[in-house]
Amino acid sequence: MSEQTQNQTKKFFLGNMLAMAATVIWAGNFIAAKILANAYSGLEMSYWRWLIAMIFAFPFAMKHMKQDIPYIFKEWKLMLFYGGIGCFFSNLLLYNAPHTAPAVDMTILMATSPLLMMFLSWIFFKEKINPFWIMGSIIALIGVCVLLTKGNFKIFQEVNFTVGHFWTLGCSFFFALYSISLRLFKEKINIWVFLETTFIIAFMTNFSSCLIFNQALPVIHSLKDFGAVLYIGIFSSLVAYICWNKAIELIGAVRTGIIYYLVPVFGSFFAVILINETIGIFQLIGGTMVLGGVLICTCFKNH
Template identity: 30%
Template sequence: MSDILKKHSVFAGYLFAIGATAMWSGNFIVARGLSDSIPPVSLAFCRWMVAVIVFTPFAIKNLIQEWPIIKKHITYFSITSFLGITTFNTLIYFAAQTTTAMNLSLISITFPIFIILFSRFLYNEVLTVKKGVGITIVLSGVLFLITKGKISTLLSISFTIGDVWMLTASIIFAVYSLFLKNKPEGLSIKALQLSTFILGLVFLFPFFLWELSTVHQSFLNQTTIPAILYVGIFASLCAFVLWNKSIVILGPSKAGMVYYTLPLFAGFLGYIFLHESIGMIHFYSMIFIFSGIIVTNHESKNKK
């Protein structure tokens, strides 16, 4: 009976991870679909404002109880919030103005590779041959994608600017993830998340005001409001809850492997809702990126 319950628990863990990944892929669809309807900073600001409003009732108690820890490490929280909340997601919305949801999702899953590279230089972690091969394969896939299969365009620096913005966002998210690995002791996930949501929103506010003063565009309507609610509630809060449940059940390695299916969801949703084409370039890039990530992760599993 215990084996049956264990299998059900594992199955639920994978469902949670898939649900979170599918919701995150929806964020790319919204970003791309609303690229002409709402400015990027405004979309980011509204997203995190909704997330703060919805998440506060669930986490305010933890935030109040653990405020001394947050106050003591305010520099850490400021940097983490600016990277992960203010900058990372805003760059995604900038990127969505000039590239497809499929490209966004494919490039986004490269962030674990950058974590490995930064860990090597910052923490002197060993970069093995397998990790080196995996990184090379992943970066080849990214270059193949952003140059549209014509590597010779590297000589003329002729990238799609949205792909470059997304690659920059992935690098920033890798740095943000390294900061999260070193979160202060005694801090709950709820307090960490709500504090970074709030601080990130505060840092984003001046840019939001600047955009409102320069881009005279009314963006709240019957189309954008449901989309903002989606990215604020589902792509932020619900996905976060499901993801953490999956990590508790499966562990970070197995849950992380599910995250790499994000381009599949984004490609399918982009095809259905945005009528984006899926070509052989995406297929070959996906093979490169997935293969490189699997090779890299295989090394870490052996070490365990």
Template identity: 30%
Template sequence: MAVLDRTRTVTQAAQQSTGKGRKGAAGLGVLLALVATVVWSGSFVATRGMAETVPPVQAVFWRWVIAALAVTPFAARQAWRQRTLIRRHLRYIALATLFGVTLYNTLVHQAGLTTSASNMGMIMAASPVIMALYARLGGERLGARRVLGMLLAAFGVLLLVGDGSLGFDFAAGDLWMFAAALSFATYSALLKRKPAELGGLAFLLTTFVLGALMLAPAYAVSVTVQGGFRLTPGTGGMLLYVGVMSSAVAFFAWNKAISLIGAARAGVVYYLQPVCVAGLGLLLLGERTGPAQLLCMTLILVGVGLGSARR
């Protein structure tokens, strides 16, 4: 009996330790998703600020060049050690790069030409809905409360871009942002398939380098047709922000969050991005927030509360 009691005690202690470990990992995952969300909020403001001075493709190309340079000191050794593994999974890495690095950010910068930073952030609230749909197709159970929260957020997005109605009168930039939301959600879903043995820093550096290479032909065409841009302190500062903070730091945090809590739960945190973007747009760009946007923010916040439930 004494042996059984000791065994039971050890088992209970192990279960408690495992439970605490899972809670700690989940808490860290939510925190990292929040860090990425806040940093990306600033990137929409920077993207909008560069819209009149830097052609979209050129801005995105230099974004990834700067990002690759920023992570190289930390990731080069791991990438070199895992070069055989990278070659083995190059098709998967290239697909993730296409959606998460090349297409997504090019679409965001293109959207910045014809829509506000606030609208960009609001429309990106559609991406967690798509992430959740991908998760459901992958067999994950969502639950009624989470589904209701996502539907409320989606309704708020449609209300916003319709200027307070559901007339679907979208600006060109709004449509570009919907495409960006789909691309980012696809990237987030692909992250769940990342080989466990492939290091996060090696994966990050490889996607940044591949992203710049994929954009190189379009960059050359843009420079030939549109000409280059004049590098000013303001433009340089915004490029450094989107290259170092929004790319190197935010993508590392988001990728790690996905590995800890999954794309659907990280997407719930991502719903807060439109609120952050609207605040930064008001403070830095003077973009006013109207009644429709305030209603959308309210719906998003309610969606976060409902969507945070596991069931």
């Protein structure tokens, strides 16, 4: 095996592992958001998320900031998009959705992100899509539906679409757009500086929104809420975005997006561990289909 082949294999393996780490963290994000949804609005949850992420990222970004600031200003339009739309707005939609949309519906709709990444990459960047990727994605998406509905597809006949469903679809679309557009940022800068800048933009946009809508700044009500807020600020934002962005750099947005199908699988696992839910035959079938679909996508290269 040549050195070039070895390096490509390492990049492929590391990229997939980082993408998987991000999905594990985001699976827990749904649980944290559900804990906070009863006491906080979407704007309040988003406020704490980006404030905490901004604070914790700053010490790591500080030493690289001076040399990378010129490139940030050079690409200021993209940075406004990444921070304002990719981080703040997409997550604000997600945090508002639980007030009117069931968690099952939200998770299924968010699972459309990988397909949207394929479609948007094809539209905007003329990226060729391997047919096996489409087949694997469809299998994984069906597996997500089986997993979350426990095989009871009559649920889909009883769905009453609310504004929360559309907010979730909006989040899925903007998250896909954020992921594929990372390739537009041509400058090689430190990832901590990049993320700190997007977090600052997300927080300032959130803070401005609070002022515009005359909403009081949020207050933490309990230790449980504080733990959930720390989770979405440190792990769902800082750690997960580092893993996700680095994975996209290594293996591309489409391949990274495919791993996102594993979010409901990990979410179901957490539900069993944390809230003592049981696993039935349909959850096993659905989870197996998701894993099979991801493997089909992962094992076939794009030519």
